[in-house]
Amino acid sequence: MSDSADFKPTLLQIQETARILRLAVRLVWRSSSRLLVGFIMLLVLQALLVPLRLALTRVVIDRAAFDLGLLENLDTAAALLPLLVWIGLAAAVLALGQLIQPFSSTFQGLAADRLTGFVTEQIIRAANRMQGLARFEDPDFADDLQRARKRAPRGALNLIILVGRSAIELFTAIGLALVLFALHPLIPFLLILAALPQMKRQWEYSERTNSHLYIQTPESRRLEYSREVLLSPDSAKDVHLYAMGPFFRRRYDSIFASTTESLNQMRRPLAVKVSLAAILATLASSAVYLYVVWLILQGERTVGDLALYGGAATVLQVNLIALGTEIGLLPVVLGFLPSLFRIIEAPPDLPQNGISFDGTGASPKRPLPTEAAMSALPFRFQSIVFENVSFAYPGNADQVLRDLSFSMASDECVALVGRNGAGKTTIVKLLLRLYDPTSGRILLNGVDLKDYDLSGLRRQMGVIFQDFVRYELTAAENIGMGQIDLLHDATRLAAAAERAGAAELLHRLPDGLDTQLGRAFGGRELSDGEWQKLALSRAYLRDARLLVLDEPTASLDVQTEYEIYTRFHELTRDRITLLISHRFSTVRMADRILYLADGRIQEAGNHVELIDLGGEYARLFRLQAAQYLGRNSVGPSP
Secondary structure: HHHHHHHHHHHHHHHHHHHHHHHHHHHHHHHHHHHHHHHHHHHHHHHHHHHHHHHHHHHHHHHHHOOOOOOOOOOOHHHHOHHHHHHHHHHHHHHHHHHHHHHHHHHHHHHHHHHHHHHHHHHHHHHOOOOOOOOOOOOHEEEEEEEEHHOHHHHHHHHHHHHHHHHHHHHHHHHHHHHEEEEEEEOHHHHHHHHHHHHHHHHHHHHHHHHHHHHHHHHHHHHHHHHHHOOOHHHHHHHHHHOOOHHHHHHHHHHHHHHHHHHHHHHHHHHHHHHHHHHHHHHHHHHHHHHHHHHHHHOOHHHHHHHHHHHHHHHHHHHHHHHHHHHHHHHHHHHHHHHHHHHHHOOOOOOEEOOOOOOOOOOEEEEEOHHHHHHOOOOOOOOEEEEEEEEOOOOOOOOOOOEEEEEEOOEEEEEEEEEOOOHHHHHHHHOOOOOOOOOOEEEOOEEEEHHHHHHHHOOOOOEEOOOOOOOOHHHHHHOOOOHHOOOHHHHHHHHHHHHHHOOHHHOOOHHHHHEEEOOOOOEOOHHHHHHHHHHHHHHHHHHEEEEEEEEEOOOOHHHHHHHHHHHHHHHHHOOOEEEOOHHHHOOOOOOOEEEOOOOOEEEEEEEHHHHHHHHHHHHHHHHHHHHHHHOOOOOOOO
């Protein structure tokens, strides 16, 4: 029973290794099949040249000894050609080996480049299949992504190279063993036995160091984060202003020292064991030299045999050690490839396009009308309803939202108000289907969001997040990211900029819409408010049925904010608008205000109704109004 228990994990490991090898071969073949075939052919040719070079060396030495009168008898093969011809053939084989090497390296480099590009493309495609945020916020997925990005692209090719070289070295070793068998049947077996301890130690060295590196991936991400904080222009202001450089340097040095020291403590004794095992292998091959010299002194062998058998013993040892080294490297490669395949093979995280979570296709999706159909038909987002929605982030038992219910209607602007952490941004993420509710439903026109095609649904959503992205692209591209198919429609881009109050900004840019923005590529840097105007333009470019504005004017000057809000109802007409803001001057323009606390809606109504209610919303409004008016106390509501 115990034997079976011990055998099962081993069998599973073998099956998993075989599966990874198959996947790696498929990846390499798909990325560069011709280069792979060419590289393997060159490796085979290099392997064949090894025994051929030894045999020619023996013939040259024996022929030279015979011509000098140092050898009385010459075998038939050496007698076929003059010495100079044999020397020429030996030199040609040596030159051919030298000629092949750069071609082999070039083929390997080209295949590696192709594979790196191909694997990176697969990782990007896999990431794009993740329509939600849960996996990107999962530390285990982040570790897999780190391993895949840093090590796995060349890992598949390295695995094929290691297996190919190992096979060639094995065949070469077999050929050399047969040569040595002719000298004495026990010699190849003794040499192999002497090499086994080093092969075992080399495997142990690679396997244990690789396991250590794999486990240290989270620490490697922390190390990289500390380095990026010190080197990133985004954090440079804070780093210099608050003198954070020494702190992050110490943090970097501490993590680096702890990770490398633990690795070095493991490596030192392992390296000693490998070296001691190598001494045994070296003594074994030296014994073959001494044995051949003894046979020569006895007149049983020629001087050329010393080159043949002594060289065969040396090369056999080198091949066996290389074989052990490369087999020992397999854990290094195999250790990181599973992370790559877990990412590439990961199914979509949200059900879409008729595919349910279990892959049965039993839940067909409801497509939204096309843009042309929407223009021709009276299709609208009539209503969005949160029906008893609760939500907890993956890996966290605490619920952010608890049995939440509210609705939004067409032509209505609903504002969410509440303290930080009340769940406002979580509601937005659920509404955009970046997550699905833990329980409850979100209905669009009476139909669960899950029943709509996800890509079609999101094409009808215009969003500006509080932490909007500043693209190091042209102004046109910054706006055009809102709807890629309008990227080159200058009229629509300008109209979106006008609605967002960014028209004057575009006129001031040296090349207008074609101006490169951001310092990374030598472009024009903008203020926070100017970047936010472009982000607003991006949201307005898409003629969306749902508009989500998360702190849309946080960085805007008072004049621009006033201009936008004087046209607010025009900008939000014929759509449902969800507004999040801490500015009550903004919130009071909404048709309905929801005050959120502890994951639930505590108060609801328009601004006047909530002020009259005298609850938490009214208190916060008066508090903010007092700050604007310079009062020392909150006082009554105006």
